[in-house]
Amino acid sequence: MNRTERRAAQKNVSSAAGGSMASDLLQRAVAAANGGDLPAATVLLKKALTLEPNFALACDRLAFFYLAQGKRDKASAQYAELARIAPQTLNQFDVVLETLKRLQPDFAATLAGNAPADSKGGLDRIAADPYFRAVLENTVVRDLAFERWLTALRGTFIEMAIAEAPKASGDIVAFAAALARQCWINEYVFALSAPERAAIDRLRRLIEGALASGAPVEPFRAAVLATVEPLHALAEADKLTQRKWPSAVDAVVTQQVREPAEEAALRATLPRLTPIGDGVSEKVRAQYEENPYPRWARLSAPPPPMVLDDLIRHQFPVTPFRPLGKRDSLDILVAGCGTGRIALEITQSFAGARTLAVDLSLASLSAAKRKTPAALRDKIEFAQGDIMSIGSIGRDFDYINAGGVLHHMGDPLGGWRQLIKLMRPNALMQVGLYSAHARKEINEARKLVAERGYPATAEGIRQARQKLFARPTHFNFMTLRDFFSTSEVRDLIFHVHEQQFTIPEIADFIAANDLNFIGFEFADQAFHQHHRAEFQRHGWSPSDLTRWDAYERANPDIFANMYVFWVQKR
Ligand SMILES: C[S@@+](CC[C@H](N)C(=O)[O-])C[C@H]1O[C@@H](n2cnc3c(N)ncnc32)[C@H](O)[C@@H]1O
Structure with a gap:
């Protein structure tokens, strides 16, 4: 478990009845283990788990202490239990x-x-x-x-x-x-x-x-x-x-x-919100009908409900923003929701969330709908639609998530403007866009795929992938998270349409469209803290996009995943 997951697990239990007793037992167990008494620590943790069977942190420690005592069978059973109650631990x-x-x-x-x-x-x-x-x-x-x-x-x-x-x-x-x-x-x-x-x-x-x-x-x-x-x-x-x-x-x-x-x-139950444009939207839809992105197995355990203002303050402590003031309700749009994992995780994370999740691909949406846990069914609706026409649906939102989608549109900035039309005053938007700097090596791989004519089939993808693993290059595909499943590889190097951006282009768009830039976010919290500390050390403002442009040129891989950033409507 990483630190964030530990904190969430800790909070989860503290809010539950009997949680403080279980937390107490955990602390005593850790003290016993630090004093070298692993058997006593084990007994205490078992008691904690009797009180709170879903106490992930106690489960994690118990598994770890079993392993330290060489009790591998017991440790494995306990880790399997941890995977059940906190599937997010499998992400690392x-x-x-x-x-x-x-x-x-x-x-x-x-x-x-x-x-x-x-x-x-x-x-x-x-x-x-x-x-x-x-x-x-x-x-x-x-x-x-x-x-x-x-x-x-x-x-x-x-x-x-x-x-x-x-x-x-x-x-x-x-x-x-x-x-x-x-x-x-x-x-x-x-x-x-x-x-x-x-x-x-x-x-x-x-x-x-x-x-x-x-x-x-x-x-x-x-x-x-x-x-x-x-x-x-x-x-x-x-x-x-x-x-x-x-x-x-x-x-x-x-x-x-x-x-x-x-x-x-x-598929037949999914409402059609807008027509799907022909051209790029139709080609992109066809790709995601064949390979819905991403295929996933288990949703993270729900964290204690958050308030969006608090999340922004926590992630960007020195950046000024106008609080939304939405503590009990939040209207969310997830644009290009794919197979729904992110839409579901967002919905279960925010207090009073009501989510509309839209995508072109019915195969992706039906997977998302099937995987929706009963507790979220009243809070989320899935619908087919094209972002290019979404500005006219007659609804508005506090928070819009558009991760990894605009760069697959024929007119990404036009699509972005459509989404801005749906933002309430002070609404926040989280955007993910490909970086032209970070994708130089990926572009080489895309070139190889095109030159060798690998088809975008399972077999073509398998072959291209093995070729790339074998190729001597300083860029290590093995370190890319998105290289271990077919839809990920298709998305990464076989995509029918992608555009890439630079920070100055993003900055120009933000300035021209009544938005304020809040900050970049990194999936890995350690990276996030590291870049924040670097900016602090130099006395740079984390919302200064000119500074970020220079910083990226000096560190061209930092946005290898994508630019992921938050903006607020003025
Ligand atoms: C790379 S996936 C990202 C899925 C999800 N946002 C995530 O991060 O896991 C891109 C998704 O955007 C959808 N998409 C692409 N263009 C779209 C458009 N014009 N309107 C709606 N959805 C679109 C695709 O169908 C696909 O499911």
């Missing part, structure tokens, strides 16, 4: 990977080479590890060595699955199912060899034959097929939903057959 993938290595020394020992194919290499132990499975099921694996380890293991599973009578223990079946769920959320981005493709074709024919004739299907075979292609693509796939499966395989059938069917049914 470097920390997750370190934990997996400590939990499974055989994994750590083989990570640089091939995955173990049998129990001697610890595969049975790894397959039975609940945290390992929780990681595969709930977050994209964002590490190349780990990805290759899993790809090699999948190769072994494919060979096992086409054997005459495949032999796999219950844990191996469950592990293959967890791997299938991983491959679904990364949209089959792992490299696939020609012999593996041929074996999978055979496996598919076997399973389709069994579904047609009513013969049994080995759960292991179904799971392994689902590590390479989605089960809903099978002929008569719905028959899978009527069979009995071990629970881990049933979860794959849910993910890959039942949920896509639900989403298909939801």
